[in-house]
Amino acid sequence: MSSGMQTPGQPATDAQVAAAKTALDAHVRDTIQWHFNPETGTPFWLDFVAKQGWDPRKDVKTFEDLVRFGEFQDEWLRGGPVQRWIPKGLAGQPAYVFETGGTTGIPKSRVAIADFRTDYELFSDTLPEEYFPKGANWLMLGPSGPRRLRLSVEHLAQYRGGICFCVDLDPRWVIKLIKKGWTEHLEAYKDHVIEQAVSILSAGHDIKCMFTTPKLLEALALRLEKDGTSIRKAGITGIFGGGTEFTPQWNRFAHEELLDGAYLTPTYGNTLMGLAASSPTGPFNNYKISYYAPQPRAVVQVVDFDDANKLVGVGETGRVKLTTLTREFFVPGFLERDEGEREAPYEKYPWDGVSGVRPYRGFASSTTVGVY
Amino acid sequence: MLNLPILRWGQPYTSMDVDEVRHFATGEVIARISRANGGMIQRDIRKAQAARDALRRFPIDDLIERVKHAGELYMTATLAMGDGTQTPDEFVAAQSASTGMPEAMCRANMKKSAFVLAEMRAILTALTRRLDFTVLTDGWGIENGVPVSYQAQAPALGLVLPSNTSGVHTLWLPVIPLQIGLVLKPGPQEPWTPYRIAEAFAQAGIPREAMSIYPGGPDVGASVLDACGRNLIFGGEATIERYKGSARVQAHGPGFSKILLGDDQVDHWEKYLDVLVDSVCASGGRGCINASGVWASRHTREIADAMAQRMAAIRPLPFDHPDAALAAMTVPGVAEAVDKAIDADLTVPGVTDVTAKYRTGARFVQDGPANYLLPTVVHCASPEPAIAKKEYMFPFVTVVECPEAKMVESIGPTLVCSAITGNAAFMRQLTDATHIDRLNIGPVRTMALNWLQPHEGNLIDFLFRARAYQTAPL
Numbered sequence: 001m002s003s004g005m006q007t008p009g010q011p012a013t014d015a016q017v018a019a020a021k022t023a024l025d026a027h028v029r030d031t032i033q034w035h036f037n038p039e040t041g042t043p044f045w046l047d048f049v050a051k052q053g054w055d056p057r058k059d060v061k062t063f064e065d066l067v068r069f070g071e072f073q074d075e076w077l078r079g080g081p082v083q084r085w086i087p088k089g090l091a092g093q094p095a096y097v098f099e100t101g102g103t104t105g106i107p108k109s110r111v112a113i114a115d116f117r118t119d120y121e122l123f124s125d126t127l128p129e130e131y132f133p134k135g136a137n138w139l140m141l142g143p144s145g146p147r148r149l150r151l152s153v154e155h156l157a158q159y160r161g162g163i164c165f166c167v168d169l170d171p172r173w174v175i176k177l178i179k180k181g182w183t184e185h186l187e188a189y190k191d192h193v194i195e196q197a198v199s200i201l202s203a204g205h206d207i208k209c210m211f212t213t214p215k216l217l218e219a220l221a222l223r224l225e226k227d228g229t230s231i232r233k234a235g236i237t238g239i240f241g242g243g244t245e246f247t248p249q250w251n252r253f254a255h256e257e258l259l260d261g262a263y264l265t266p267t268y269g270n271t272l273m274g275l276a277a278s279s280p281t282g283p284f285n286n287y288k289i290s291y292y293a294p295q296p297r298a299v300v301q302v303v304d305f306d307d308a309n310k311l312v313g314v315g316e317t318g319r320v321k322l323t324t325l326t327r328e329f330f331v332p333g334f335l336e337r338d339e340g341e342r343e344a345p346y347e348k349y350p351w352d353g354v355s356g357v358r359p360y361r362g363f364a365s366s367t368t369v370g371v372y
Numbered sequence: 373m374l375n376l377p378i379l380r381w382g383q384p385y386t387s388m389d390v391d392e393v394r395h396f397a398t399g400e401v402i403a404r405i406s407r408a409n410g411g412m413i414q415r416d417i418r419k420a421q422a423a424r425d426a427l428r429r430f431p432i433d434d435l436i437e438r439v440k441h442a443g444e445l446y447m448t449a450t451l452a453m454g455d456g457t458q459t460p461d462e463f464v465a466a467q468s469a470s471t472g473m474p475e476a477m478c479r480a481n482m483k484k485s486a487f488v489l490a491e492m493r494a495i496l497t498a499l500t501r502r503l504d505f506t507v508l509t510d511g512w513g514i515e516n517g518v519p520v521s522y523q524a525q526a527p528a529l530g531l532v533l534p535s536n537t538s539g540v541h542t543l544w545l546p547v548i549p550l551q552i553g554l555v556l557k558p559g560p561q562e563p564w565t566p567y568r569i570a571e572a573f574a575q576a577g578i579p580r581e582a583m584s585i586y587p588g589g590p591d592v593g594a595s596v597l598d599a600c601g602r603n604l605i606f607g608g609e610a611t612i613e614r615y616k617g618s619a620r621v622q623a624h625g626p627g628f629s630k631i632l633l634g635d636d637q638v639d640h641w642e643k644y645l646d647v648l649v650d651s652v653c654a655s656g657g658r659g660c661i662n663a664s665g666v667w668a669s670r671h672t673r674e675i676a677d678a679m680a681q682r683m684a685a686i687r688p689l690p691f692d693h694p695d696a697a698l699a700a701m702t703v704p705g706v707a708e709a710v711d712k713a714i715d716a717d718l719t720v721p722g723v724t725d726v727t728a729k730y731r732t733g734a735r736f737v738q739d740g741p742a743n744y745l746l747p748t749v750v751h752c753a754s755p756e757p758a759i760a761k762k763e764y765m766f767p768f769v770t771v772v773e774c775p776e777a778k779m780v781e782s783i784g785p786t787l788v789c790s791a792i793t794g795n796a797a798f799m800r801q802l803t804d805a806t807h808i809d810r811l812n813i814g815p816v817r818t819m820a821l822n823w824l825q826p827h828e829g830n831l832i833d834f835l836f837r838a839r840a841y842q843t844a845p846l
Contacts, residue, residue: 181614183594218411225415249388250409257415286388 004263006280012350027296040089072334077108098148119274131238131263135161136208167196213243221258232260248287292349302342376454382580395469396702408586410595417599423553424527426579432505435549442576443489474696498824512841521841526601528553532593534606535559627660627787633668634793651818656699657767664763676751676771683747684730700742707743711736722753755782788818
């Protein structure tokens with residue numbers, strides 16, 4: 001096995017970009033037809049257009065036409081009944097509800113049936129077999145509870161023929177500890193989570209792959225190093241990571257000092273969108289991390305801070321705007337709590353990406369990041 | 373422009389994350405400083421014992437001579453600073469530019485540090501109460517026929533340093549000759565002294581692996597405190613409260629230093645006016661050892677008035693002016709916020725801004741991009757108003773009327789107390805007061821330090837623990 005270092009990719013060709021755009025527009029039309037058809041549509045959206053007085057099935061032909069919906073208000077996702085988000089065409093199927101936020105007040109909810117499985121199966125195809133071998137067992141070192149991530153990673157492991165071992169981690173309690181300034185409790189809780197991980201890794205479960213966040217990966221690596229071992233020596237060969245604290249410097253630090261040759265693939269995502277994979281990163285691009293949404297099921301755009309309908313130029317900074325286009329869930333123009341730089345299409349993902357993701361400057365002072 | 377790396381036990385590490393240090397007046401970027409992260413500190417601290425081991429290869433007597441030489445280099449040499457160099461004048465200019473302190477004050481602080489380095493033998497002799505230095509190196513020895521043992525409580529001392537006063541650096545200078553490593557998190561506006569001292573130490577033959585410097589934000593400070601077994605942190609009242617009672621963290625914050633005029637001397641207050649004004653105004657009034665209160669049982673209005681007349685004459689001057697006595701406030705919004713807080717406190721009955729009638733214009737002065745607060749003397753008719761016990765980072769003082777019999781119980785925590793009195797009973801009461809740290813009896817400026825005496829606790833007691841140590845023939 002090699003060092004875990006990645007190799008540079010190539011920019012997408014014009015033909016690849018054009019083909020992807022054609023596929024996206026077709027997917028948009030299909031998604032709109034589904035969600036706004038009185039027979040199959042989503043109660044929330046049917047009610048929405050009834051009040052608006054226009055028919056998306058006639059007026060939306062391309063991705064750009066989605067601007068007619070305006071900005072998606074995340075407040076719409078708070079409270080019940082959550083059944084209003086289940087398309088009639090999928091009624092009666094077993095449904096999950098996943099939550100996001102919720103440290104105080106009512107959390108935002110997303111109903112899901114099979115999207116999380118589909119998203120993670122698509123993501124599975126991006127994982128190099130050398131570091132994420134089929135049949136290997138996984139460790140889910142991330143949030144538990146009413147979160148999509150926990151079930152998704154477990155499904156990813158199962159889809160690849162392995163079994164997923166999990167820890168207990170309540171991110172809402174972690175946020176409370178941070179806000180209260182109870183740093184000793186925060187450290188104790190982190191130790192509690194890491195101890196669970198170390199126990200699992202030392203129990204002979206043949207775990208080779210892991211999901212975790214930068215903070216927890218750092219804590220685990222340091223703990224293992226203190227114990228005279230390392231991430232790699234503990235058996236881990238591939239790490240799928242997520243979290244907005246994936247800065248280039250931290251990425252470099254992890255590769256140079258924490259991973260001991262394990263492969264790390266950063267991802268960006270949330271309960272609403274799914275999972276954006278990253279293009280190769282390493283010394284060749286100063287460890288820059290660029291994320292690409294699983295288009296056409298989801299689209300990431302980087303838009304002007306003052307005009308959410310205006311894309312910024314490639315390399316320029318703007319706010320992250322997400323659009324989700326699946327048969328289970330339609331979310332047009334959701335402005336994320338993040339900002340970053342617009343990235344050019346890449347050969348494997350011939351559509352726009354985003355790099356340098358960090359808390360949106362308008363919210364940064366009130367956002368608690370890196371909670372687990 | 374200089375680029376300053378992280379120093380990881382002496383090894384430079386250039387981070388992709390950098391913070392800019394700007395000239396407070398021009399906005400020009402004068403340095404780009406690599407930003408550390410918590411994981412880096414956690415990893416590096418495992419080598420802290422190697423720092424102590426490297427220092428223990430040199431006898432303390434030898435290290436004392438080396439730091440003395442380092443002090444000479446610090447004052448006179450052109451020394452490496454990141455990817456460039458700095459002469460002493462360039463160092464002073466840079467420190468003044470980023471902190472807002474007039475260059476004359478920066479030079480004065482340089483001299484303080486150099487003095488401590490030059491007088492290290494006397495200082496350590498005093499702080500250790502004439503202990504044979506080899507006891508600290510070996511961990512035990514025989515003194516006057518009795519076995520003694522002093523065990524180092526950590527191989528390296530962590531320091532989370534402030535930006536507001538470069539005088540605090542004198543506190544950590546004795547650590548290296550005590551054969552303890554240093555882990556420094558510099559203040560965002562004052563990275564200069566740690567880097568210059570580190571280079572001077574290295575040029576004087578002190579192993580580079582004895583020191584780490586981790587610039588960065590609050591997360592870096594928290595990591596230093598978490599990683600090191602013994603730490604000093606400088607902060608506000610909240611910081612002091614947070615680490616109260618901690619064996620690992622000694623928190624230094626506002627001093628609330630005061631001058632008390634005893635009833636036996638208060639009628640001669642004019643004789644002590646220079647001491648009062650100097651104690652408030654020296655070094656721009658920024659230090660915890662500047663007086664923020666003058667307490668007396670009578671004549672307080674006359675005292676406040678006389679101080680106000682003297683202090684109102686102090687005005688902002690160019691930062692390179694030899695007589696500049698006011699430091700600019702470089703953190704945006706701070707000067708305005710302090711100004712408003714004082715105005716709010718002045719609405720309480722019995723509280724008067726005595727300087728207002730002698731000052732031309734408002735207390736808050738904006739001179740181009742620089743913000744200043746002009747010296748302020750507030751009279752309090754009693755100790756009750758909240759402002760009576762406040763401290764700000766500019767020449768600010770309250771003159772508080774309080775009966776002598778109630779003074780000790782009313783003054784609250786006081787880092788330096790200069791009591792101008794010859795009254796033996798009052799002196800005894802002050803000597804016994806545990807909320808007073810340093811006590812001066814007589815007309816001693818609160819800023820006047822006796823380097824042979826401890827500051828806010830003895831560094832030796834913090835770094836070493838006396839314990840029993842017995843041996844028997846095999």
